[in-house]
Amino acid sequence: MPLICFASPKGGVGKTTLSANVTDLLRRNGRIPLALDLDPQNSLRLHFGMPVTDQAGFCANLQRRPEWRQHLRQAASGTLLLPHGAIELRQSLEHAVALEREPGLLAAPLRDILADPRVVVVADMPPGPSQALAILMPMASLVVTVLQSSAISAAMLNEIEAGRFLGSGTMAALFAGRLQFVLNGVDMNSRLSRGAAEAVARHLGPRLLGAISQDDAVAEALASQRLVHEVAPHSRAAEDMRQVARAIEALLPPLAQDAPTPPPAPPSLAAPWTAPQGGTR
Numbered sequence: 001m002p003l004i005c006f007a008s009p010k011g012g013v014g015k016t017t018l019s020a021n022v023t024d025l026l027r028r029n030g031r032i033p034l035a036l037d038l039d040p041q042n043s044l045r046l047h048f049g050m051p052v053t054d055q056a057g058f059c060a061n062l063q064r065r066p067e068w069r070q071h072l073r074q075a076a077s078g079t080l081l082l083p084h085g086a087i088e089l090r091q092s093l094e095h096a097v098a099l100e101r102e103p104g105l106l107a108a109p110l111r112d113i114l115a116d117p118r119v120v121v122v123a124d125m126p127p128g129p130s131q132a133l134a135i136l137m138p139m140a141s142l143v144v145t146v147l148q149s150s151a152i153s154a155a156m157l158n159e160i161e162a163g164r165f166l167g168s169g170t171m172a173a174l175f176a177g178r179l180q181f182v183l184n185g186v187d188m189n190s191r192l193s194r195g196a197a198e199a200v201a202r203h204l205g206p207r208l209l210g211a212i213s214q215d216d217a218v219a220e221a222l223a224s225q226r227l228v229h230e231v232a233p234h235s236r237a238a239e240d241m242r243q244v245a246r247a248i249e250a251l252l253p254p255l256a257q258d259a260p261t262p263p264p265a266p267p268s269l270a271a272p273w274t275a276p277q278g279g280t281r
């Protein structure tokens with residue numbers, strides 16, 4: 001039922017990395033996590049070991065009103081994935097126009113996915129404002145804003161908190177008050193990074209759900225197309241990500257005790273793929 005969006009005012013700050021890793025860490029307490037890629041870069045799938053050559057996906061086909069279940073994949077860990085799918089630039093622009101004209105193209109299937117109370121959807125958003133974010137915001141339990149631990153993030157905080165990156169108008173301002181934050185790439189050995197992180201933490205207080213260390217384990221995990229807690233469970237970044245997942249869990253509505261036990265996903269709905277070489281999960 002809950003929907004969590006990972007968004008950011010700036011690109012390249014770790015949204016996709018955190019979406020993938022945190023989704024998989026939410027696979028506890030009877031919840032079924034589903035990672036939803038809404039970014040035309042189509043890169044969320046890579047963290048779950050989906051072959052680079054497999055370019056199928058859900059959002060890339062939205063204008064054809066696809067049945068979302070047919071695009072559902074299942075990682076070896078059990079986490080579900082709706083890949084974006086490969087899309088050309090021109091198609092991507094047409095897409096944005098279509099979504100503006102008819103938000104239901106995305107909102108309707110999402111409502112259908114969220115109808116299952118056990119499912120927790122984590123959406124990886126494109127950087128900055130987007131039509132997809134405008135559609136998801138009113139449906140989201142949490143919008144987690146990822147910030148880089150840099151002087152520029154500290155300097156831009158007021159602007160970010162006011163929700164400028166959510167779009168313009170009253171709706172964006174209304175949702176700005178509900179933003180939560182995660183600070184990524186904190187380098188405790190760098191005075192600048194540490195100072196910026198401390199300034200951001202002081203300013204945000206409890207709205208800061210956690211901070212993630214700059215850690216080579218993150219890039220290494222991606223290079224092997226696996227998740228950080230699988231490749232380097234004792235790394236600093238893995239521990240930080242577990243803390244963020246726990247903080248997110250604490251903010252989600254509790255799962256009803258009488259929620260039905262999930263039936264095993266039929267292969268036609270959630271086709272698992274072969275893990276890449278060396279990927280024995």
Ligand SMILES: Nc1ncnc2c1ncn2[C@@H]1O[C@H](COP(=O)(O)OP(=O)(O)OP(=O)(O)O)[C@@H](O)[C@H]1O
Nearest residue numbers: 011012013014015016017127185213214215218219
């Ligand atoms: N904590 C970290 N330590 C080291 N490297 C990291 C960390 N977080 C992210 N990275 C690396 O930074 C790069 C960008 O990360 P990612 O793709 O997750 O960002 P993004 O916000 O999704 O980018 P975009 O806005 O383009 O979608 C990747 O190469 C990733 O491996």
Ligand SMILES: [Mg+2]
Nearest residue numbers: 015016039041
């Ligand atoms: Mg991304």
